[in-house]
Amino acid sequence: MPIGGSKEFDLLHQAMAATNDAGNPVLNNMGGRCQFSRLRDTSAKTVEVHGFCTYVDKDGDQTFEQCDFLPGQPNKCKIIGGTGKFEGLQAELIITIEPLKSNFEGISQVIGHKKGTYKLAKTN
Template sequence: MAASNEAGNPVLNNMGGRCQLSRLTDSSAKTAEIHGFCTYIDKDGDQVFEQCDWMPGSPNNCKITGGTGKFEGLQAALVVTIDPLKSNFDGISQVIGHKKGTYKFTNTN
């Protein structure tokens, strides 16, 4: 995954990332929830850590729980919206996600 920040500030800008997510499906209710974690890294090797919980009927919420280097002490609350993309393969879905929220740096000492 790739991340860019439309405002151009360094939080989630020009970073690569990887997520480990679990999807729990309720076929009778035709709903799914997703829980997991993502890690992003920038060109300097500094990382951002994120936790996501997407529940049926609720906004797709993620929170940045910290980071390393220049991102140490980073905290954020984010809502994710997605736009589906056409996939070339059956059973594979691709999306473009947009994260909106606020962040702050907390004192880690």
Template sequence: MVISHALIGLSSIAILLTTVASVQAQSIPPEGPVSVTFTATPIPPPKPMPVGGGREFDLLNQAMAATNDAGNPVLNNMGGRCQFSRLRDPAAKTVELHGFCTYVDKDGDQTFEQCDFLPGQPNKCKIIGGTGKFEGLQAELIITVVPLKSNFEGISQVVGHKKGTYKFAKTN
């Protein structure tokens, strides 16, 4: 009887230690590289309006999905939404985008991203914070996108990559 109680107690401790080790293994390092693959689909399709000088302005609302290539929790298996203002100059073949994205993970923790895509410059976003495990998260990211051939008329889709570094800033 004493031996069975001891075995149950040792088994409980082993399970507890395994759980703690698993939780610690999944924690987010305080800083590191970011390499994320994402998809974006505008919902609904944007409707540009002329703003003079041959330029067009529209608002983009995009459904997003992101996966961290290394499995790090930063932007891993997160759904999101981005909203951008877009100014296009078809004659000059330039596009300028400004906006924000919010991603959420399975636990409900969010990241907040601010993006500025300017003609002739790399597409840049930065993570400017988050909630829960992402509180204090900051990142500088370079964004590349590749348009996909879509079988939905009027709907464009892209796959892209976010590369850069992140760190956690102290919050009060």
């Protein structure tokens, strides 16, 4: 929706699937969803995105991710915790995306790649 000047505000909902090329359990064979707010400046041709994602594995264990994509900077996310085997999980991630051609009007599709490091912090 337009919010004045050359700016537009959107809410985004994304469905995700994650695999880990190394095969370890962090973000491997997990389904997820994300909720983002997006601020676009059409005259400056910039986009700012902030939001959260939750992924779940076959055992029901979850990871929680916070993302901030700022103009002129790498797309960064961080895992800020989890449940079950992912309790205490922390990660710093850089996200790159490759757009795909969509079969549906108004729906964009991408393949994303996450690179970074993680650690399991003891919570007790």
